[in-house]
């Protein structure tokens with residue numbers, strides 16, 4: 001389909017142009033509309049009382065003192081909520097897992113610190129919070145477990161004894177060939193256990209909802225900060241036992257989502273329930289301490305990975321059994337599901353086996369976060385690739401090249417069933433090597449005059465973007481599809497209104513969609529007005545996650561723009577008294593006759609004619625509007641390689657990332673500026689998770705130790721290393737224009753590249769790293785361990 | 794009901810007389826009482842910088858101030874920057890450098906950069922990086938924000 005692009009002319013702000021963003025002016029002027037900015041008259045405010053223990057039975061809740069506080073309007077407890085609502089639905093269930101229904105408020109037992117137990121609505125937030133303090137809850141703390149592997153031990157307290165006999169929710173094996181036999185016969189096997197840190201995406205805008213019920217109209221209007229307004233609508237209707245037609249979800253600007261704002265949270269259901277009871281708007285905005293305990297965490301996993309190879313370093317088998325931490329209960333998306341699909345990376349592996357185990361612990365529920373399993377598995381595999389190279393005495397660059405799929409091998413199906421579409425993986429790696437001047441760095445040696453050691457760390461990866469069709473999802477019980485949709489409606493000013501259910505959360509979809517619309521239709525970019533995120537106005541869609549928006553939406557926008565353009569041209573031909581549309585095109589603000597610019601009809605005139613149904617061909621219906629849905633038949637696999645150059649002090653473990661180079665491919669770039677922006681942003685989150693971010697739980701109390709911005713360290717402007725970006729641009733054969741997703745790729749390489757660089761720098765000391773984050777303290781400890789190893793014969 | 798305190802503040806050049814609850818913080822006052830929702834709240838702990846405004850010309854975190862403390866002072870929020878139509882040069886620099894994505898942090902950076910630009914100091918790119926550490930951004934990776942501020946303060950560079 002990439003010809004489509006070449007056949008059409010280049011447009012000023014069409015596909016491939018570095019168009020300035022449509023979203024910017026309002027946001028720069030302080031005129032964005034985030035959910036907390038919605039401030040209806042007579043609004044009431046909600047506050048939530050949360051369980052302070054990781055695991056506890058609720059013995060008694062005494063709300064009498066709170067109920068008497070002036071300004072308190074309503075208090076809800078778990079028993080009433082369970083009676084009046086349905087459990088919150090899981091959008092992407094773990095295949096093969098029994099249902100673990102959960103309600104907006106805890107029932108008899110709380111399974112994580114921060115779980116909502118009571119909700120209060122009052123005339124102000126301050127009063128509601130005061131009321132929470134007055135509620136007396138008698139808890140009986142129960143034995144808890146926070147470590148993901150300990151949770152699977154025989155003597156671990158079982159979190160959900162009604163549904164499960166252990167804390168293992170499900171096991172999902174996938175594979176191909178006979179990896180066990182091949183591994184047993186391998187010349188060399190490298191294997192290790194890798195621990196991935198629990199982190200959080202920490203969008204700058206907290207979660208928020210403003211709910212309003214009009215009983216006479218039977219209409220619930222909910223302003224929600226979410227990535228998926230249409231899915232939230234479905235979930236709210238289900239939980240509240242309303243028809244979907246009774247619910248309208250409006251999402252204006254979202255201050256970052258990153259996977260954390262996917263679907264309904266307990267507080268959303270509660271705010272709506274209160275609003276229905278009280279018949280007044282109810283508003284809730286999470287505070288940051290709540291955010292750290294009640295908004296989904298991510299990534300925590302333990303990977304057991306093994307690679308078998310022959311004496312030349314050719315990989316013969318790969319196996320990966322890993323356990324992800326789901327936390328205390330489900331969330332709409334649950335723990336990472338994409339480690340399995342890309343576990344073999346960009347390498348040719350015929351015999352492979354991967355198995356995911358999902359464990360429950362008494363911690364905050366885990367959900368999606370940018371990358372969704374791909375940074376985790378990349379860390380394990382790529383660290384082992386370097387160890388394999390070292391053991392065999394082969395250069396890590398050469399080892400990767402030797403095993404990497406060649407361009408002509410693609411399309412290729414990996415042992416987990418992923419169909420890699422296209423790309424030149426080796427070229428990307430070579431470009432990285434050239435950019436860091438690999439050979440010269442190697443030749444210069446590891447030792448620096450100042451005593452530090454310098455190392456180069458490589459990593460190569462593929463990244464799944466989008467979904468392989470609704471059928472694929474349906475087989476896994478997903479409650480959403482793989483399509484995107486758009487409505488284009490001509491307006492009487494000569495412009496086009498573009499309606500999309502994709503909310504704007506920083507991913508620049510308003511700009512990208514308008515670029516595609518302008519490219520295909522011919523109308524000026526500036527004449528397109530995007531209306532996003534209101535379920536009452538936009539066609540039903542899927543949402544903004546899984547790097548899937550553009551992959552699916554490019555097809556929908558393209559189809560709708562084609563339909564609208566063709567009708568516009570037919571009306572123009574009629575009015576110009578031409579037999580057909582040959583030689584006509586839309587050019588900015590008018591339809592013109594090619595080669596005769598004096599013959600033109602303004603779009604405003606054509607739109608008006610179509611809308612009032614006058615002066616149009618007899619066989620045309622009035623109106624100028626098109627809705628299109630598009631579902632890609634396959635996912636697209638983005639790919640890339642990265643290198644980190646790191647100088648390490650072998651005495652203290654302190655290190656400095658001197659360079660970081662990434663070469664990646666996201667297919668055809670709709671807007672190269674936006675692509676770089678997405679990559680840089682995801683890299684920053686990748687560096688945070690690789691270097692400083694970790695949610696830590698106290699082993700004794702089971703409580704979150706560092707749940708505030710004061711002690712959870714995300715990168716600031718001064719914390720990031722110098723980053724160099726390069727692209728290749730191989731179009732995907734599976735998508736409109738050949739695009740691939742780009743939002744998540746940057747989260748993948750930092751951890752592996754940095755750890756490999758540190759180990760490379762300290763190769764003389766035989767230091768091994770097997771966990772994230774990589775801190776100077778960890779490096780120092782590993783140095784001590786390595787020294788002890790070498791001293792004990 | 795809580796006691797209300799009367800205050801007089803100059804906000805974005807206009808004198809405002811308001812009655813505020815004693816424990817209301819300044820960010821809530823600007824947002825809730827004056828409707829200036831361009832100032833955002835991200836942590837209420839003085840860490841994230843979303844709530845940064847100018848107090849008598851200096852960038853401060855308005856979540857750490859109580860509304861009564863504003864009495865007699867001058868406050869400028871992001872709403873003061875742009876002319877009636879279009880963008881001020883600093884805002885334009887942000888737009889051209891793609892220095893914002895979700896835009897939630899943007900007012901904090903704009904106000905911090907406004908104070909920096911008015912200080913008249915010479916600032917290298919690294920200085921700018923340091924000066925911006927009081928505002929967090931989770932979307933952009935900062936590089937483009939640094940570029941926008943650098944261009945605004947130091948003019949367009951040929952080298953990158």
Ligand code: FES
Pocket residue numbers: 833834835836837838839840841842843844845854855856857
């Ligand atoms: S809200 Fe003021 S610093 Fe975060």
Ligand code: FES
Pocket residue numbers: 204255256506892893894895896897898899929930931932933
């Ligand atoms: S642009 Fe989203 S937090 Fe900065």
